Amino acid sequence: MGPSFLAPLIVSGTLALTAPRLAARLAPRPAAWALATAGASAATTWLGALALLAFTGFGQIRAVADRGLWSVWYLRSQEPVSRLGAGLCGLLLLLGVALVLRASWRRGRVLLRARHRCRTLPVSGDLAVLDDPVPEAFALPGAPGRVVVSTGMLRVVAGVELAALMAHERAHLRHRHHRFLLAYQLCAAACPLLRPLAREGAFAVERWADEEGARAVGDRAAMARAVGRAALARKTDPGPEVLPAATGGPVPRRMRALLAPPPATRRAPLAAAATLALGCLVSLGFAVHTTDDLFRAARHAYVQRHPGAAGADGGHD
Amino acid sequence: MTERQAPGRRRAAGQLEGVVLAVLWAAGGPLTASQVNALLPGDLAYTTVVTILSRLHDKGVLRRERVGRGYAYAPVRDxxxxxxxxxxxxxxxxxxxxxxxxxxxxxxxxxxxxxxxxxxxxxxxPGHHAPGRRPRGHHTPDHIDGHSTPKG
Incomplete structure (x- = not known):
């Protein structure tokens, strides 16, 4: 019984760990899509497999088994995991669901607050200026979306570089990159194994916008300089509490990519990621099927032991 | 830049407003239309810049003060x-x-x-303010912050 429940966990774990490496070899746009798809399938499979395993333990509770007309004795003889294991899976599942809810709530709250606070900013076109010496620039999604840039940023980035920065932020808005970021964050909340995938996804989205910005101004080096100068200015002009970068070096990586020729389209890593994502869902399907078989057999065993229940059961089989 | 239809042109006009506002925020003090024009990338007609500035002033984004026969503009800060x-x-x-x-x-x-x-x-x-910042093919002062402000 074990393998069919183990497979989804193993395949989704493999996908979680290999997808970031595969994506690093792709152009940013397909990488962002591949990571979102891989993350969603891995997270679904992970939570789904946990739910199935937890349910096999849950079904062995006497009151539940009597309600479902399942033979506890049969379930125990076949149990795919120990009851302790099933309980653990149930806890992980609840934790995952709780973290997903918390992440979406927090995200929504930050977005609403940011929108509310930026509503009063002086706006011209799609640019809203924040009178803050700390260099800051971000895309604020909504209808209409806004590019928010601080005066500190306007003092260090100007001319073509500012045009590149604006084009970068507009690319975030145009391609709805906040939805990608939401997907990555929720995946990471559902399954801690997906955290590296979420980080790589956020990076891919930045690279995607970098490429669009570079194309808009027709100057890759200008986009690279804008990124570098903005990052340096943040460093030399620290706010009250600059957080140490936990990710370790996305800025130089972005600059190097921009100073190199545009990334080529590659199919092999994309195909590998797609295969693994499909493998996830197929293995989850098998696990669902196995669980279904298990509970059917348990009901059959129950009915044989309690012939009186046959009538109640008749409608179902 | 693709400018096919009216929406495209409207968006381009909006982006131009953004660039003008960015220049004024980066400058230390109020700037006249010709000073703004000198800091903008690309070749814009003087009258276009004047139009954008007065439109932004009407929106309440900029304040202005008389300088000679024209106005000097600065962002509203509060x-x-x-x-x-x-x-x-x-x-x-x-x-x-x-x-x-x-x-x-x-x-x-x-x-x-x-x-x-x-x-x-x-x-x-090499430095903080270097030729790299300059928009291609146009003369733009390298140091926006140090640009002399009009005497009011």
Whole structure:
């Protein structure tokens, strides 16, 4: 019984760990899509497999088994995991669901607050200026979306570089990159194994916008300089509490990519990621099927032991 | 730039407004239309700049003062400064905030700082204000902050 429940966990774990490496070899746009798809399938499979395993333990509770007309004795003889294991899976599942809810709530709250606070900013076109010496620039999604840039940023980035920065932020808005970021964050909340995938996804989205910005101004080096100068200015002009970068070096990586020729389209890593994502869902399907078989057999065993229940059961089989 | 239909042109006009506002915010003090024009990338007609400036003034984004026969414009500061402190605390509280609002750059480690400096130096940019900032093919003062402000 074990393998069919183990497979989804193993395949989704493999996908979680290999997808970031595969994506690093792709152009940013397909990488962002591949990571979102891989993350969603891995997270679904992970939570789904946990739910199935937890349910096999849950079904062995006497009151539940009597309600479902399942033979506890049969379930125990076949149990795919120990009851302790099933309980653990149930806890992980609840934790995952709780973290997903918390992440979406927090995200929504930050977005609403940011929108509310930026509503009063002086706006011209799609640019809203924040009178803050700390260099800051971000895309604020909504209808209409806004590019928010601080005066500190306007003092260090100007001319073509500012045009590149604006084009970068507009690319975030145009391609709805906040939805990608939401997907990555929720995946990471559902399954801690997906955290590296979420980080790589956020990076891919930045690279995607970098490429669009570079194309808009027709100057890759200008986009690279804008990124570098903005990052340096943040460093030399620290706010009250600059957080140490936990990710370790996305800025130089972005600059190097921009100073190199545009990334080529590659199919092999994309195909590998797609295969693994499909493998996830197929293995989850098998696990669902196995669980279904298990509970059917348990009901059959129950009915044989309690012939009186046959009538109640008749409608179902 | 693709400018096919009216919506495209309207968007381009909006983007131009943004660039003008950016120049005024980066400048230390009020600027006249011709000073703004000199700082803008590309060849814009003087009258276009005047139109954009007076439109932004009508929206209440800019304030203006008489200088000679024309006006010098500067951004209206109060709302922007108030919001800035609020946004600052929102962005600084917790690392996940940065992930919500796709920020342009993340913070650098010390090693990355050196690397970025080397990359900038290697690609035509030795100093803080260097020729690299200049829009292609147009004369633009390198140092916007130090630009002389009109005497009022």
């Amino acid at each position: 709302e922007a400064a108030h919001t800035a402190s609020q946004m600052h605390s929102l962005l600084q509280r917790g690392s996940d905030r940065g992930a919500v609002l796709a920020r342009f750059v993340s913070d650098l480690t010390d090693e990355d700082e050196e690397l970025v400096q080397r990359l900038l130096a290697a690609h035509g940019d």
